[in-house]
Each structure stands twice: as structure tokens, then as C-alpha cells.
Amino acid sequence: MEAVLTAAVALLDEAGQSALTFRALAARLGTGVGTIYWYVSSKDELLDRATDHAVGAILTAVEEQPLSDDPIADLREMAITLFDAMMDRPWLAAYFMRNTDVQGHSLRLYEKLGQQTLRLDLTPRQRFHAVSAIVGVVVGTAADLGAELPQEVLSGEMNRVEYLSRYAETWRKLDAAQFPFVHEIADDFAEHDDRDQFLAALELTLAGLRLQAETP
Template identity: 70%
Template sequence: MEAVLTEAVALLDEAGDSALTFRALAARLGGGVGSIYWYVASKDELLDRATDHVVGQLLSDVQERTNGDDPVDDLRVLALMMFDAIVARPWLGAYFMRNSLLQPNTLRLYDLLGQQVLRLELTPRQSFHAVSAVVGFTVGTAADLGQEPPQEILDGRVGREEYLARFADMWRALDPDEYPYVHQIADEFAHHDDADQFRAGLDLLLAGLRQQAGR
């Protein structure tokens, strides 16, 4: 199973979930397609187990980073590491925490996030909402960034800065009385860093959690 999952993750990393077929996987393993069915019953199960395989390493890494005195700071570290893992593997976001029966490591990671919130002594509902907000924002933002960029950027015909500048210029040309917000942030948008934008949003979310916990 370890070899199957290692090669499945390699295929996913190289070309996404469309590249992960039992035929392609069997070819990499040097066996027949039928041999894959000894380990998994379907591609969906394989994707869930491959996700859990990756999250297992992430879990090992984050467990060493959550022994601080401030649970909100530890929660931030966990969210940042989750974000980096999903951005590095664009396919991961679609299957992250999809099936806890086939993803025990993902469930452990989810519980580890919750353990930091438990230290804040919130109500069960507040704790559930807090973890849901952090997971939803982190996974959703990372998955969005993992989407394939426009073809002209992939081809190298246009750089990221030039691509963003097009929209910023379009916004600057709009009537500022009708579109005051996009007018104000056009320059920021043109030169923004996606990871920095995520960290800023996460800090806003965690500041609200800290205030709710009276810290």
C-alpha cells in the first residue's frame, strides 16, 4: 500500500487528478491494473487515501509546532502549514477532509486544530464555529490559489504583474463615484502577494477569535 500511495501522490503532483488512472499507476509500479484493486476499490478511494498519505506527513510536522503558551498562535501556525501544503499540491484542496473514514490522519489534524481552540475555554458551539472558520478559510483560499492560471500566463506570453495590471488599469478608468472601493485598492491589487493576503485575512479571523475568548 505504501508504494501504491507514494506513486499515486507522485502522479497527482505531476499532473493533477486527471493523470491518476489505474493504468498509469500500474505502469509506474511495474504491474497490471488488476493488482491495484488489491489495495483500493475505486479511484475515489485512491484519492482519499493519497490525500491522507500526504496529510500524515503534514500531521507529523505540525505536531512539533503546537506546544506554545498561546493557543491562538499555535492555531495560526497550523493554518499556515495547512495553507502551504495545499498551495504546493493544488489537487489536495479538493479532497482535504472529504472522508474521515478513509482519512484518519485528516481527522487527527482536524482534532489537533480543535485542541488549540479547547484551550480557549469556549462553548462547544463557539469551538465548532471557530475551527470551521479557520479550516474553511484556509482550505478555500489555498485551493483557489491552486487553480491553474490563465493560459497566457502558462504560455509565458504575459507575466503575473502585467496580467494583474490590466485589471487594475481597468478599475482606475471606472467612475470613482460609482466604484469607490475598487478605485481605492487598484494599486494594492496590482502588486499584491497572495500568501500575504492570506496571512492578513487569517490574522483578522484569529483576532476575532481572540476577542471572543477574552484574550
């Protein structure tokens, strides 16, 4: 199973979900397709197990991080570790926590995040909502940023900055009375850094959590 999952992750890393077929995996392993079915019953199971295999390394990195006196700061470090790993593997966000019956590493990582909220004065529902919000920011942002690039960028017709600047220029030409917000953020949109945008969203989420935990 270890060899099968390692090869599956390699195929996903190279070309995404579409590249992971039983035929391609069998060819990578130098075996027959029937052998793959000995380990997994479907492509969905293969994707879930490959995801969990990749999450194993993330879990190890999170478990090795020393805890501080501030659980929210520790949550921040764990969330950033998960996000960076998902940016390295754009396919990962789509399958994370999809099936915890077979994704044991994913469930343990979720538990690790949740345990930090046990160090805060929150109700069980608040803890659940807090971890859901953090995971949502991480996975949602990673999935959005990992989406297939526009054709203009893929073809080399323009780079990312040029692509964003094109839209920003269109926004600047809109009626400022109807679109005051879009006018104000057009320059920042054209030049924004994706990771900085994620960190800002994470900080907003954690600031809300800190406020909730400190409110009697």
C-alpha cells in the same frame, strides 16, 4: 499499499488529478491495473487515500511544533503549516477532509486544531465554528490560489504581475463614484502577494476568535 499511495501522490504532484488514472498508476508501479483494485475500489477512494497519505507528513510537522502559552498563536502556526503544504501541492485542497472514514490523518489534524480551542473559554458550538473558519480560510484560499492558471499566463504570453495589472488598469478607468472601493484597492491588487493575502485573512479570523474568547 504504501507503494501504491506514494506513486499516486507523485502522479498528482506532477500533473494533478487528471494524471492519476489506474492505468498510469499501474505503469508507474510496473504492474497490472488489476493489482491496483486489490488495494482500492475506485478512483475516488484512491484520491482520498492519496490525500491522507500526503496529509500524514503535515500532521507530523504540526505535532512536532512546540506549544506556547497562547493557543491562538499555536493555531496560527498550525494553519500556516497546512497552507504552505497545500500551496506545494495544489491538488490537495480539493480532497482534504472529504472522507474522514478513510482519511485518518486528516481527522487527527482537524482534532489537533480543535484541541487548541479547548484551551479557550468557548462553548462547543463556538469551538466548532472557530475551527471551521480557520480550516475554511486555509483550504478555501489554497484551493483558489491552486486553481488552473489563466491561459495567457500558462502560454507565457504574460506573467502574473502583467495579468493582474491588466485588470487593475481596467478598474482604474471605472467610474469612481460607482466603484470607490475598487478604485482605492486597484494598486494593491496589482501588486499583492498571495501568501500575504492569506496571512491577512488568517489574522482577521484569529483576531475575531481572540475577541470572542476574551468577551465574558
